[in-house]
Amino acid sequence: MTAGDVPERMQAAAFDEFGGPEVITLRTLPVPQIADDEILLKVWSAGVGVWDAGAREGKLVPEGAAFPMVPGAEAAGTVAAVGRRVTNVAEGDLVYVYGYTRPKGGFYAEYAATKAEYVAKLPAGVPAEHAGAMPxxxxxxxxxxxxxxxxxxxxxxxxxxxxxxxxxxxxxxxxxxxxxxxxxxxxxxxxxxxxxxxxxxxxxxxxxxxxxxxxxxxxxxxxxxxxxxxxxxxxxxxxxxxxxxxxxxxxxxxxxxxxxxxxxxxxxxDGETGPERLQRLNELIEAGPFQVHVAETFPLGRAAEAHRRLQTSFPGRLLLAVR
The missing domain is CATH 3.40.50.720 (NAD(P)-binding Rossmann-like Domain)
Structure with a gap:
């Protein structure tokens, strides 16, 4: 792993107990360390979905997750560091990710560790600012x-x-x-x-x-x-x-x-991910302009408000703008 300009601590939206949207607060947490098969993502945006509310309520808790728990199953951003065995992406690549398992925390954070097999380069045609709500x-x-x-x-x-x-x-x-x-x-x-x-x-x-x-x-x-x-x-x-x-x-x-x-x-x-699925998705997306319709965007510090918005109806998706 190369440290580059990665800080030791970061801002993240997290919770210490299961409950309603109000349990999510902005925190300062350590930047996660990565294993040989992982990347460190510098998060630009993260999708807000009903599955995140399920994690917050204690109904859909990712395997291995612990308090303080950082929600967020998907994101887009740049690769800040790579583990020794990672070959599919490199530092600086613009990528998106659906983190099927995330024992080191989710993507409601400035940085997140995720397995490289869940990561793909962002295809042409997807606006980078909306990509976090897509995977x-x-x-x-x-x-x-x-x-x-x-x-x-x-x-x-x-x-x-x-x-x-x-x-x-x-x-x-x-x-x-x-x-x-x-x-x-x-x-x-x-x-x-x-x-x-x-x-x-x-x-x-x-x-x-x-x-x-x-x-x-x-x-x-x-x-x-x-x-x-x-x-x-x-x-x-x-x-x-x-x-x-x-x-x-x-x-x-x-x-x-x-x-x-x-x-x-x-x-x-169920939604499935992995290198072959991500490659196929990218090939379909690159056939032409691909719209990710974002109904509303919230800053990281208003993650609880985004979860309250989840309880209403809207077209498309909700998004956290982390940077």
Whole structure:
């Protein structure tokens, strides 16, 4: 490891007990030391997601994490130092990361240690200032599309299309040659997914009988797959648009879990990472401009406020600007 200009201590948002957003406070903590297979990331921005709230509440605690606990599963920044066995990135590289395990703390901090296998160079087309909000949802959306396994020219219905994972799934699906029906939240959501290239954009808050009629106009035989970012009664109605033999895929954690129906396969999936997944994601992203829609940005010292904002509805993602 080369020390460079890395300080011994850093600012981080952390908590000493599980609880509500108020437990997160700005702290001064030691900069983590890295192992031979890790990098030290100089964090520019970190995504704020429901999984971070789960960690704060004690429901989704990363393996090996200890108090004071620094949340944050994803970030973008520059490589400040590399371990001896690291070959995929070098000091100074602009990178993004989804830290699947993070025993040395998460990314709500000026510096973070993470395994190099979770790190990839930031591809062309992604604005660096928004990249911290991309990794978890982009990798999970890719896993969802893989679970559906649709061929180019097939029709996919994405429910929750204007959300964090949904709006990235719309873009990744189009890059795979799929026809996309995007069911979004409200007029703002419909505008967003239309701009991102959806073939048919519909408001899930509208009259569902009318929504289903519009879907049947473009897919008389039914859609080939449904990617569901949310559950509930609206999804149950939308699932009627699936053709016989179609597949409904949803990320683990969606509540209530989608119902099994005759003639339809229902499959849960998780976001996966690793060198091959990151390379494939980058190749898809580099096919054209890729938008990470950030609804609101907070400074590191207002992480608790960002967690309160998580409890409301908004298109896209929330972001912490660390630097």
């Amino acid at each position: 978890t949802d982009a990798l999970t959306a890719l896993s969802g599309l893989d679970a559906l396994g649709l061929s180019a020219g097939a029709w996919v219905l994405i429910f929750g299309a204007s959300g964090g994972q949904g709006h990235l799934a719309v873009q990744l699906a189009k890059r795979q040659g799929l026809n996309v029906i995007a069911v979004a939240s409200g007029a703002e959501g419909v505008t967003l997914v239309t701009r991102l290239g959806a073939d048919l954009s519909l408001d899930g808050h509208g009259d569902l009988t009318e929504v289903l009629a519009r879907i049947r106009e473009v897919t008389p035989d039914g859609v080939d797959g449904v990617l569901a970012m949310a559950g509930g009664a609206t999804l149950d109605r939308l699932a009627e648009a699936l053709r016989d033999g179609g597949l409904l895929a949803y990320p683990n954690g969606v509540q209530p879990a989608p119902r099994e129906r005759p003639g339809v396969t229902v499959q849960a999936y």
